[in-house]
Amino acid sequence: MYKRVLTIQDISCFGQCSLTVALPIISACGAETCIMPSAVLSTHTGGFTGFTVRDLTDDIPDIQKHWIKEGISFDAIYTGYLGSQKQIDYVQDIFKTLCREGAYKIVDPAMADNGKLYVGFDDAYAEAMKPLCFGADIILPNITEACLLTGAEYRETYDKAYIDEIIAKLAAGGAKTVILTGVSYSDETTGVLVYENGEQKYYEHKKISKSCHGTGDVYASAFVGALLRGKSCYDAAKIAADYTLKCIENTIDDSDHWYGVKFETALPDLIKSISE
Numbered sequence: 001m002y003k004r005v006l007t008i009q010d011i012s013c014f015g016q017c018s019l020t021v022a023l024p025i026i027s028a029c030g031a032e033t034c035i036m037p038s039a040v041l042s043t044h045t046g047g048f049t050g051f052t053v054r055d056l057t058d059d060i061p062d063i064q065k066h067w068i069k070e071g072i073s074f075d076a077i078y079t080g081y082l083g084s085q086k087q088i089d090y091v092q093d094i095f096k097t098l099c100r101e102g103a104y105k106i107v108d109p110a111m112a113d114n115g116k117l118y119v120g121f122d123d124a125y126a127e128a129m130k131p132l133c134f135g136a137d138i139i140l141p142n143i144t145e146a147c148l149l150t151g152a153e154y155r156e157t158y159d160k161a162y163i164d165e166i167i168a169k170l171a172a173g174g175a176k177t178v179i180l181t182g183v184s185y186s187d188e189t190t191g192v193l194v195y196e197n198g199e200q201k202y203y204e205h206k207k208i209s210k211s212c213h214g215t216g217d218v219y220a221s222a223f224v225g226a227l228l229r230g231k232s233c234y235d236a237a238k239i240a241a242d243y244t245l246k247c248i249e250n251t252i253d254d255s256d257h258w259y260g261v262k263f264e265t266a267l268p269d270l271i272k273s274i275s276e
Contacts, residue, residue: 003228004032004073006098007221008091009080009110011037015044016260017214018081022221026078028267029225029274034074036063036094039083045119046213047259055083060090068097076104078224080217081111083120085128092132104227107136108220109145115154116144134174138233140220142182146170160185167195179237181219192241194234203238208248214260219244222270229274243270 150169
């Protein structure tokens with residue numbers, strides 16, 4: 001079935017993140033991909049200076065009203081980086097008014113990493129993100145974001161018991177399905193833990209020590225695309241992990257390409273994976 005998905009996040013005109021990866025990746029997976037931009041930036045904020053920002057918060061309700069008037073609705077709504085608590089509130093209403101029956105509500109909290117909130121966010125923003133995440137069908141936090149959502153202590157080194165505790169707290173908060181990314185039990189490997197219907201499954205793959213901008217958005221977009229092709233949450237999480245790893249491998253030897261990953265070069269691999 002031809003699915004229609006809405007993704008709500010910013011447009012960084014240069015830098016291979018947010019909507020400039022979500023739109024092509026989900027489209028390549030065969031879904032009609034519609035966008036609601038939360039802001040327009042000349043570049044992303046990682047490593048660039050002097051970038052321009054146009055906040056589009058005030059445009060969101062009018063876009064929503066027009067779509068309701070036209071009878072437009074979606075099989076999935078996927079949110080990424082949201083710039084303010086006001087935008088979080090708007091998304092809550094969009095979930096209520098623009099979802100078709102049985103639609104997926106998917107939230108990537110996109111607010112923190114490596115134990116710290118992103119620049120421009122504070123504890124009040126993290127608190128406002130909780131009801132959005134706990135009301136969604138699927139959330140895709142990293143460990144830092146999961147700690148902020150649950151009050152768990154962030155640790156750089158941990159064991160399975162620590163991850164089990166975080167999952168238990170997310171479930172107690174109301175999380176239905178959790179795709180916890182960046183779960184690493186050794187220096188050589190990392191992976192993703194999928195919590196669904198009270199059960200956990202873990203997919204492990206090799207770790208590349210070099211970090212790259214935008215890989216969280218690449219991962220979430222590939223996950224959404226695979227899910228809408230009928231893959232299970234675990235299979236979609238695995239496909240997205242393999243694809244993101246391939247994107248990084250295709251980029252790490254190019255020192256000039258520090259601002260993102262060459263996700264386009266690995267799209268044939270993604271398409272093959274979702275077609276099997």
